[in-house]
Amino acid sequence: MNNNFTVDYIILGCLSINPMSGYDIKRLISISTSLFYNASYGSIYPTLKKMEEAGLVEAEEAVENGRFKKIYALTDEGRKEFMAWLEEPPHPIVIKNxxxxxxxxxxxxxxxxxxxxxxxxxxxxxxxxxxxxxxxxxxxxxxxxxxxxxxxxxxxxxxxxxxxxxxxxxxxxxxxxx
Amino acid sequence: MNNNFTVDYIILGCLSINPMSGYDIKRLISISTSLFYNASYGSIYPTLKKMEEAGLVEAEEAVENGRFKKIYALTDEGRKEFMAWLEEPPHPIVIKNxxxxxxxxxxxxxxxxxxxxxxxxxxxxxxxxxxxxxxxxxxxxxxxxxxxxxxxxxxxxxxxxxxxxxxxxxxxxxxxxx
DNA sequence: AATGAATATATCAAAACGATATATGGAGAA
DNA sequence: TTCTCCATATATCGTTTTGATATATTCATT
The missing domain is CATH 1.20.58 (Methane Monooxygenase Hydroxylase; Chain G, domain 1)
Known part of the structure; x- marks a missing residue:
């Protein structure tokens, strides 16, 4: 995770608020940050898998309302990584207008x-x-x-x-x- | 060229002002539109090649100041395509803030x-x-x-x-x- | 003569998008 | 009741784009 202007940190950030599934992350983003920072399923799911392998998040398979869900949560390592990112100065804005x-x-x-x-x-x-x-x-x-x-x-x-x-x-x- | 929110049209647009090389396009973008619409070499050069094959632009190999240059210009087809795009309503803004x-x-x-x-x-x-x-x-x-x-x-x-x-x-x- | 900056083209791995496939539960209509 | 549609949920895939770098040449300066 060398480049810190990626989808990784918005995912870690969502999980820093609450453990949730990839679907929940997508929904939270769309109702809160999508106007200034969006992410697609095609980046969220592979990134969750990648970060699970890297030990930044852990998945727990749960059943909610009879429906299968994979709830991701931050590990200590993941929270450390997120907090380190949070202290850094932000990158310049990128716009497609x-x-x-x-x-x-x-x-x-x-x-x-x-x-x-x-x-x-x-x-x-x-x-x-x-x-x-x-x-x-x-x-x-x-x-x-x-x-x-x-x-x-x-x-x-x-x-x-x-x-x-x-x-x-x-x-x-x-x-x-x- | 089904999706009209791509790098294609900014290139056609640059060429609609003047015939120029990929390098010139990159420089023109960086001093004029980069704040609200940017493009990288990695998208400009392959797109020029693709549009040449599609007959939207033509290349003329020239020597300027003793240096080799590939000057691209719009074909009639390319100008038609660009003007059709120009009349369409714009897509919503996309931001990474x-x-x-x-x-x-x-x-x-x-x-x-x-x-x-x-x-x-x-x-x-x-x-x-x-x-x-x-x-x-x-x-x-x-x-x-x-x-x-x-x-x-x-x-x-x-x-x-x-x-x-x-x-x-x-x-x-x-x-x-x- | 050497160095370095600007010019110029090109490519590549990694990232991200956008669309779609698949499947199930729940609500309401026919 | 069964049918249909919508929301939920995970996942993948081709295409696009990025960001970085490789290569080479000219020009001005040292």
């Missing part, structure tokens, strides 16, 4: 199409923000002050984006930028 | 370490913003109004992040959040 990539080339598109796409994008951002607020009101149990702040970042980031594209749209409509 | 991921778990870290990491992160963001402003004053030739706006987004996004973490830091210092 498809809208901005397209914007970079929009000179080649007729003005009215740019306006339409931008307006639609603003509506989509507003819809995503609403979704996030629904998650906020539905959940609540797991939220300590730090976790709550990551959720607040999500909302603030949507507000930033919505405001930014609204300003752009108005400028394009009024053609005040040269 | 290591700082926020760590924040999600910071309850497990002593308060003073959280404060120190957050303060250091703010300084790093300010340094990155300065770097971006240096790129801005160095370049200028390629900047049409849309391209300039993507650069402005970068600066605005740094301002948003700096402000956000400064607010967080003050709240943590004063412990006004429950």
């Amino acid at each position: 498809d809208m901005l990539l397209r914007l970079f080339f929009y000179r080649q598109l007729p003005r009215e199409k740019v306006l339409a796409i931008t307006a639609a994008h603003i509506e989509q951002l507003k819809a995503f923000k609403l979704e996030l607020e629904e998650i906020e009101s539905a959940e609540g149990g797991w939220a300590d002050k730090y976790q709550y702040n990551t959720l607040r970042w999500g909302k603030d980031f949507y507000d930033f984006q919505i405001g930014w594209y609204e300003k752009l749209l108005h400028e394009l409509e009024n053609e005040t930028i040269k | 290591d700082m926020l991921l760590r924040l999600f778990f910071y309850r497990q870290l002593p308060r003073e370490k959280v404060l120190a990491i957050t303060a250091a992160h703010i300084e790093q963001l300010k340094a990155f913003k300065l770097e971006l402003e240096e790129i801005e004053s160095a370049e200028g030739g390629w900047a049409d109004k849309y391209q300039y706006n993507t650069l402005r987004w970068g600066k605005d996004f740094y301002d948003f992040q700096i402000g956000w973490y400064e607010k967080l830091l003050h709240e943590l210092e004063n412990e006004t959040i429950k």
Whole structure:
């Protein structure tokens, strides 16, 4: 585990809160961190296996509601590894922003199409923000002050984006930028 | 090219501005879009080869300053493909934000370490913003109004992040959040 | 003449994605 | 009751992407 910008630590982090299955990890991520850090089944399950072999996690096969489950928990070694990671300074942010990539080339598109796409994008951002607020009101149990702040970042980031594209749209409509 | 959230279109986009080599594409990306959409040599060169076979780009072997270069240019087919992509609505943003991921778990870290990491992160963001402003004053030739706006987004996004973490830091210092 | 930086192409192992296969339990409808 | 659909749960697989490195050449500096 030489590179500390991998899916390994989000998994260790989930298990540091509670022992859980790969499916639980995926669900926890999707309702809490997916906006700023996501992971797929295709990385979660192989990584759990790899970390079990490395002695960072242990699996206990359990039956819950009559359904088979493999509950993973941190070992002492795993918790040590996670805490060491937690103290390190963070890596720079990595973004794939498809809208901005397209914007970079929009000179080649007729003005009215740019306006339409931008307006639609603003509506989509507003819809995503609403979704996030629904998650906020539905959940609540797991939220300590730090976790709550990551959720607040999500909302603030949507507000930033919505405001930014609204300003752009108005400028394009009024053609005040040269 | 079924999935339109791949490296293919950023390459077609670069070539839509000017014919250039894989090395040129990498450099153009790193000084213009890397903040919101990056690509590595390991994806650029194989993709150029794949798209040449598919007839979307053509290579011309040239000698520039006595140095061998493979200049790629869009074919009519390639430009058609790119323009079709450009009209589509964008995919949602994808982020890997290591700082926020760590924040999600910071309850497990002593308060003073959280404060120190957050303060250091703010300084790093300010340094990155300065770097971006240096790129801005160095370049200028390629900047049409849309391209300039993507650069402005970068600066605005740094301002948003700096402000956000400064607010967080003050709240943590004063412990006004429950 | 030597060194090192920038230019330029290319490849490879490891990681991650995205989609899908498989299977079961539970809820509600027909 | 049985059928269907959805949520739960684990797992895999081809493709894509990353990150690092290998190789080679030119140019400017020492």
